Structure formats: C-alpha cells, structure tokens
Amino acid sequence: MSARDRDWDGVRLHVVTGKGGTGKTTLAAALALALASGGRKVLLVEVEGRQGIAQLFDCPPLPYEERKVAVAPRGGDVYALAVDAEAALLDYLEMFYGMRRAGQALTRFGAVDFAATIAPGMRDVLLTGKATEAVRRRVGADRRRGGGREGSPEPFVYDAVVMDAPPTGRIAQFLNVNAEVAGLARVGPIRNHADKVMETMRSPETMVHFVTLLEEMPTQEAVDGAAEIRDVGLSVGAIMVNMVRDPLFDAASLAAAEAGDLDVESLARGLKAARLEQPEQMARELAAEITDHALRIKVEAGIRERLTRLEQPRYELPYLNDGIDLAGLYALAERLREQGAA
Template sequence: MSARDSDWDGVRLHVVTGKGGTGKTTLAASLALALASGGGKVLLVEVEGRQGIARLFDCPPLPYEERRVAVAPDGGDVHALAVDPEAALLEYLEMFYSARRAGQALTRFGVVDFATTIAPGMRDVLLTGKATEAARRRVRRDRTRRGEDNAPFVYDAVVIDAPPTGRIAQFLNVNAEIAGLAKVGPIRNHADRVMEVIRSPETTVHFATVLEEMPVQECLDGIDEVRGAGLNVGSIMINMVQSPLLDADLLAAAPSEVDVEQLTRGLKAAGLDATESTVTQLSAELVEHARRLSVEEGMRKRLLAADRPHYELPSLTDDMDLAALYHLAGALRDQGAAA
C-alpha cells in the first residue's frame, strides 16, 4: 500500500449507500479499486442480489464465493462476493450449530425462503454478518503456533454496496435489535460481534448523491439517521458533476441576461453560424446552463454544511466500463479517499 495518508486510515469496513440513480454501485466499485491501489487486497460485497458488480467488471454473475474481479492501479486486487441469504444461513447454521445438513433439508422444503420473506430482518442479519466476518477474518496459521490473533487480515478493507439511504440505518442496526430479543446463546453472541464491528471506528458509512434536490435531501436525512443510530458517518460522494462550459463572469450574468450582440460577434469571429435563430437558441441554452449550475452550487453548499469529507466525481459521457471505474478510482485517490 502507498505510504501517503488517506482520509480513512484505520477504517476496514466501508459501507456505501445512496438514493437510487446516484451511482451507488459504481462508486462502491470505484472506492474498492482506489483502496486496493498500490498493493492492497479489498473485498467488494454486494447484498441486494442485482449482480450490478458483475456487470460493472464485465464478468459472469457472481456466485456465493469470493473471487478476484480486477487488478487495481499500481498493483493490488479487488475480490467480489454476492451474498446469498440462503447460502449464508447454511453457513451460519454450520458455524454455530453444526447443523448444515438440517439447513439443507430446510432449503429443500422452502423454509429458508419463507423465513427470510416474512422476517426481512433475518436477511439483513445474514448479510451484515457475512460482511463483518470478512472484515475481521485473519490469515490462518498453524494452530500449534502462538499469536493467531496477531495474524494479518485477509483483506485490507471490505466495501459493501449497501441498500439505499432510506433503509441503511435499519440494515446496519438490525443486529442490535436481534441482541435485544436473544438474551443469551450463540445468536446473541453473533449479534454482539457484528454490532461491535459496525459501531467501531473501523466502520464508516459513505453517502453517494448527485447535485439535485431530492438526492441531496435524502443524503442529509440519511446522515442524521445514521448518526442518531450511533454509527459513523464517512464521506459524501458527489457523483456526475459537470464542469462549467463558460467562464465565471459570463455564467454569473447569464441567468438574468445574455448580450446578444456580443454573442453574435463571437460566432462570426469564429466563423460559425450567426443567424438570429442560432443566436436565440444558444442564448436560451446558455441561460439554462447557468441556472442549472447555480442550483447545483446551492446543493453543494448544503452538502458541505454537513461537515464531512466530500469527493466530486465527474460526469462521464461514455458507458460505464472498467476504464471508467479506473478513472473514478483515480479521482477518489487524488482527493484523499485512499492512500
């Protein structure tokens, strides 16, 4: 890993949430690439069953198995895992009750699907449990040797492509509710371990948004809700930011007026069409562009008032592919999101 400091030194579990349409999955994948840069090993976890990560990395649908999907800039690996609640439940039963065979029998009768459908909190328990287990997993050593607890972690960081902002606090806090119901036993012990990781300084929640009213308001509401649940708020990732097309002085005047004569002279000087219809159309587009940038600046000020590190990611005109992910990962690194 690079020796340069980042905003998130010491954080091992990165939870990325955001309103639909803000590019949450894309930013989670880009963050994973950024964190792995320079020789790191990062696990990117998908919990919503949409196979969005597989599409981004142009690979076959992910099984319930950790596999490498990309090599990060300057070396390092990104592995990915699509968490399947049914497989996670079988793993859970084997881990705590040595009852995998019983779990497989339940699966054949459809009991697992029934349980996770009528009790969606059970699904979240399995999903968060798997992600936190990966974050604290250490390299296995010969058990005859001492110092097992000091073995290096398997992954330098784990990134969760988490549920949308409106559900994130409930998703992360579900094990606290389970712990309140199960007073003793392995279920309580498991819930306590998961919440210990989620509430620790090693875990933080990042919010993806764009510079529009509804996503910005949902982002700010989500930050308040996560803080209220006693969880750590990370960064605000402002996605799809468009650069101004004109200089600041011209944009400042554009919302109220456009100097038509000056625009006409400029078009003629450049050898372009300067007919009345062209000038009228360009004037209207200029005013609209300036108004949009003015609104976006107001949204940006609201987000900055939350007093969290923030990163601005450019709007990319081409289809999202692996090259675009590398570009966004580089932007995150340059702004301090990763060393």
C-alpha cells in the same frame, strides 16, 4: 502524499449507500479499487442480488464465493462476493452448529422466508453478518470462531471490505436491524453473532459513505440518511458527489447569463460571421441555453454549500461521457485516491 490521503486510516468496513440512480454500485467498486491500490487486498460485497458488480468488472455472475475480479492500480487485488441470504444461512449454520446438510433441507422448505416473517430483519442480519465476518477474519483462523480471536498476531485476510449496501431510504434499518434480532435471543450463538455484527458496525473501523448528485432529491436523501445513521450510533464517512460536470463558461459569462445580460446581438454577429443559417434565431436559442446552464451552476453551488455543512470529507467524481466501462471505473478510482479515499 497530502493529509487527505489519510482520510480512512483504521477504517476496515466501508458501507456505500445512495439514492437509486446516483451510481452507488459504480462508486462502491471504484472505492474498492482505490483502497486496494498499492498492494492491498480488498473485498467488495454485494447484498442486493442484482449482480451489478459482475457487470461492472465484465465477469460472469458472482456465486456465493469470494473471487478475484480486478488488479488495482500500482498492485493490489479486489475480490468480490455476492451475498445470498439462503447461502448465508447455510454458512451460519455450518459455522456455529455444524449443520450444513440439515440447513440445505431447511432452505428447500423456505426457511429463510419463514424466519424473515417471524423475525423481521433476519434476512438483513444474515447479509450484514457475512460482511462483518470478512472484516474480522484473520489468516489461518477457524471460521467457527467468527474470524479469529481478539489480539491474534495473524494479519487480517482483507485490508478492507467495501459493502455495496441498499439505497439510502432504508440504510439505517438495514444496518441497525441486528439489534432487533439480538433481542430475540438472550444467550447462545445467535445472540453472540448479532452482538459481533453490531460491535463491528458501531466501531470506529466502520464508516457509512453516501453517494449523491448535485440535485435536490438525492442530496436531501443523503442529508437525512446521514442524520439517521448518526441517530442509531453509526459513523458517517464521505459524501461522494457523482456525475459532476464542469462549467462550460467562465465566471463572468455565467454571471451575465444569470442576470439576463448576455449580448445576443454580438452572439448573432459571430454566428453570422461563421456563415451559419438563421443566426439571430440561433443566437436567441443559444443564449437561452447558456442562461439555463448558468442557473443550473448556481443551484449546484447551493447544493455544495448544503453538503459542506455536513462537515464530512467530500469527493467529486466527473460525469463520464462514454459511460462506465473498466477504463472509466479505474479513472474514478484514481480520482477518489487523488482526493483522499485511501
């Protein structure tokens, strides 16, 4: 076990965000498997209503209920929950007011939409509140106490919670909006609830991880998002670089291609010896592709340098030629573990 194996000691809430198309949900699921490995219990929370987690684990759509979806490598369990704002409102009313039946009537009249209109951010506080409640919840605790009293000797229900959060463009607003909601009520359960959410979000137990690709736009969003997260007082975790392809040629060949010094004639002779048709034309086309590949590798090296300047742990996950299935998900989880995500 290396020092990198202890990247997230003490971290209990892992928020995963990234630009659309970077594989954010996939890496959130892989991270949950990596954290659960070795006998731990992890909750994976989805807040966008897309049922992406159910698709990844090849199970029926998730209800508003924590359900076991996978056994992690070397033992350990991954549970999953799809948080719905209306169901979270009912949960909230039951926990703090004992008003579940009244709340059901309110949802029929669109109470959540109404609340979100008069108090921007209310929907988000309901979604984040469910995840932070799961972080604080202890075995045998009365859920009306918000997860159990501080200093309780009872263990936490979950060793860690992973949130598949909204895209990077709105992650700071999503996580910090609870402060705005707290300002609507000076005292009472609503204020206490918002304060508890922000206390968890701003604690050292919470990290916000960014998923990106070795491409300009998602990398810039990750860099900007990390700065925004720090500005609102939250902690930046890892940079997860997804869909990484290894170079196809050695360093000397890449340097020659980048400089335009490929020996096209030798390449054509080799193709001719292999009895391929039109070897000269094929050699020119192949040389152009090698040059494009070399230039892409150079650009990726520059992007890596930019990500290094963030001074956060960085994990690189391979591009899977066969796409993402359960086997691929477990393979990504193992790569995360090998690089320190445990």
